[in-house]
Amino acid sequence: MALNAQKKPILASVAALAGVSSPTVSKVLNGRDDVAAATRVRVQRALEELGYESPVQRRMRSQGPDMVDLVFDGLNSSYSLEVLHGIVEYAAAEEIEIVLSSITPAKLRNTDHEQWAQRLADAGRKGLLLVTSELTPAQLKAFERRGIPVVVIDPLNPPRSGLVSVGATNWAGGKAATEHLISLGHRRIAFLGGPEGAECSIARLHGYLAALMANGIPVNNGYILSASFRRDFGVRGTRTLLALEAPPTAIFAGSDTTALGVLEEARNQGVRVPEQLSVVGFDGTDITEQSVPRLTSVAQPLQEMGRAALRSVLRMAHGEELDSPHVELATQLVVRDSTAPPPSS
Amino acid sequence: MALNAQKKPILASVAALAGVSSPTVSKVLNGRDDVAAATRVRVQRALEELGYESPVQRRMRSQGPDMVDLVFDGLNSSYSLEVLHGIVEYAAAEEIEIVLSSITPAKLRNTDHEQWAQRLADAGRKGLLLVTSELTPAQLKAFERRGIPVVVIDPLNPPRSGLVSVGATNWAGGKAATEHLISLGHRRIAFLGGPEGAECSIARLHGYLAALMANGIPVNNGYILSASFRRDFGVRGTRTLLALEAPPTAIFAGSDTTALGVLEEARNQGVRVPEQLSVVGFDGTDITEQSVPRLTSVAQPLQEMGRAALRSVLRMAHGEELDSPHVELATQLVVRDSTAPPPSS
DNA sequence: CTGAAAGCGCTTACAG
DNA sequence: CTGAAAGCGCTTACAG
Numbered sequence: 001m002a003l004n005a006q007k008k009p010i011l012a013s014v015a016a017l018a019g020v021s022s023p024t025v026s027k028v029l030n031g032r033d034d035v036a037a038a039t040r041v042r043v044q045r046a047l048e049e050l051g052y053e054s055p056v057q058r059r060m061r062s063q064g065p066d067m068v069d070l071v072f073d074g075l076n077s078s079y080s081l082e083v084l085h086g087i088v089e090y091a092a093a094e095e096i097e098i099v100l101s102s103i104t105p106a107k108l109r110n111t112d113h114e115q116w117a118q119r120l121a122d123a124g125r126k127g128l129l130l131v132t133s134e135l136t137p138a139q140l141k142a143f144e145r146r147g148i149p150v151v152v153i154d155p156l157n158p159p160r161s162g163l164v165s166v167g168a169t170n171w172a173g174g175k176a177a178t179e180h181l182i183s184l185g186h187r188r189i190a191f192l193g194g195p196e197g198a199e200c201s202i203a204r205l206h207g208y209l210a211a212l213m214a215n216g217i218p219v220n221n222g223y224i225l226s227a228s229f230r231r232d233f234g235v236r237g238t239r240t241l242l243a244l245e246a247p248p249t250a251i252f253a254g255s256d257t258t259a260l261g262v263l264e265e266a267r268n269q270g271v272r273v274p275e276q277l278s279v280v281g282f283d284g285t286d287i288t289e290q291s292v293p294r295l296t297s298v299a300q301p302l303q304e305m306g307r308a309a310l311r312s313v314l315r316m317a318h319g320e321e322l323d324s325p326h327v328e329l330a331t332q333l334v335v336r337d338s339t340a341p342p343p344s345s
Numbered sequence: 346m347a348l349n350a351q352k353k354p355i356l357a358s359v360a361a362l363a364g365v366s367s368p369t370v371s372k373v374l375n376g377r378d379d380v381a382a383a384t385r386v387r388v389q390r391a392l393e394e395l396g397y398e399s400p401v402q403r404r405m406r407s408q409g410p411d412m413v414d415l416v417f418d419g420l421n422s423s424y425s426l427e428v429l430h431g432i433v434e435y436a437a438a439e440e441i442e443i444v445l446s447s448i449t450p451a452k453l454r455n456t457d458h459e460q461w462a463q464r465l466a467d468a469g470r471k472g473l474l475l476v477t478s479e480l481t482p483a484q485l486k487a488f489e490r491r492g493i494p495v496v497v498i499d500p501l502n503p504p505r506s507g508l509v510s511v512g513a514t515n516w517a518g519g520k521a522a523t524e525h526l527i528s529l530g531h532r533r534i535a536f537l538g539g540p541e542g543a544e545c546s547i548a549r550l551h552g553y554l555a556a557l558m559a560n561g562i563p564v565n566n567g568y569i570l571s572a573s574f575r576r577d578f579g580v581r582g583t584r585t586l587l588a589l590e591a592p593p594t595a596i597f598a599g600s601d602t603t604a605l606g607v608l609e610e611a612r613n614q615g616v617r618v619p620e621q622l623s624v625v626g627f628d629g630t631d632i633t634e635q636s637v638p639r640l641t642s643v644a645q646p647l648q649e650m651g652r653a654a655l656r657s658v659l660r661m662a663h664g665e666e667l668d669s670p671h672v673e674l675a676t677q678l679v680v681r682d683s684t685a686p687p688p689s690s
Numbered sequence: 691c692t693g694a695a696a697g698c699g700c701t702t703a704c705a706g
Numbered sequence: 707c708t709g710a711a712a713g714c715g716c717t718t719a720c721a722g
Contacts, residue, residue: 100445
């Protein structure tokens, strides 16, 4: 049978192998119930053996590359662009098509997930990729039941069991940023974190705390503010911090965008960076190179995270086992021009 | 004919209506080229009138929202992000899914376009959107023959007949930028343009020239350099310009990214912006707000361009007539902090 | 339950 | 360029 393996199997060849007529095979394929159980089994075995595909199935498959759905949580930051870039580049190389879902995170809640999952299954989608947004366990289950793998990039909540996700070493990054400042001689170091409850921000905060503790620097709660990853919080937060009786000599911002706000407010107050105030950002997007001064920042491998997530989804789609349900790629501190020793007051 | 409207149209009924044979209809459907143009049109009209769908298409349709393919020319700039943002937002509202094509512009040349177009047709894709990149007339024809509308955003070449495209008023933008500088008192104004031959850059250059001429300012060819939209050209170009015997007092850059390079080089040479040198960018992406000083720039309505392109493709897919094959959305000069009167030498 | 026969809708090969 | 004819692969209707 290996001899005619190249010949595409048609219904008649399946019938011949099973020792029945074409109509009978047709009935099995279409789920008719007027077929004896034993016959059905024989036909099914033959279908399997020959790897039979209906013309529609064949058309579907040959119709193009595999497709993976992507749900994007707002497409407005350099962060998103980098992640998307990584996904798209890998997809192009692997000849995968990425479908930007019309189901936006905003609509996610009021979407009938059974219906959604079924649609993806019918359309032959190979998997689902989520950036930042998340699925409820019930939603996740709907995809699981249909054999559609789901991978989340940078989940907001702590990794749940059953949820496959890709992130970055946020704790280590927070620690590295803070240790860098400490090694420059800073002792009064503030932290401007992201939205309350965001797992990645909490991890960065704990990295910051770990560095302080390891160096015997007492934690000052007035130096720790959390609100958002946006620029305006950088401005507001800096205003608050610089108005303190003992203002910090360094600020570690939870995102590059926030750090930009820090730079802006420092400039407005005539506080020179890095001479009078050191600033570290987080993300390592291209704005770190465009700001004045260029921003010392903890780089996340965003493109790699996108690529890794797509790779994981594809591996799962092919039935391969993953090494681990949650992977964290290494962050890396990149020292630029916004950090220096504190002013020798 | 309204009477049997409920009867699902088959190939033979289309043939009857068009007054041809079934094989001919089959050929049209499959994009064969051995059909006379007039016959093809008649058949396409009949297909349209009866709302014919192939069995495969029927299957597909019952399976989810309409899909439009998108070919992106590199996903690395704020420019791309903005355009994509506009497309995706409109798509989500209209419940359209956007497929990021695995055919990248790099691969475009060695792709069998007949095969590609057929694949999209088979997959029931409603249209094709191209950003910056373009199709050859032969490629365009392959899609046209299969009734798949194509729209290009910001085509690099001048609008060809038959090519539907969306752009911005580059000439007017170039003129507005230059007039702004002239009205501040500048007479020595340089232009740093994009890649040689890029239509949008040529239009901006001519807007610049028009403004100079309208104000009786002689054109100095040494003030006009064209190379790319990238930052490094901003640096190099500025170095060249500032080394001139009579250096310009203002530089109009063809993109915001290039303008950023201008700012960088000016800073390196200790030339203060805007006091000693005025700078205007083009695009109006968010880096204009993040630079120091904030960048005066000609804003392109990038999100709107993305949205308009998708809307056009969908209108064509529904058989509606477009008002015009090429549309230009208005650019707008946004004055920020990088422009001021020239130094009173 | 089964399958010979007829049928369906589309495509291909080829004569003109 | 066009279409009558043959063909393809699947499904349906029905006799046994």
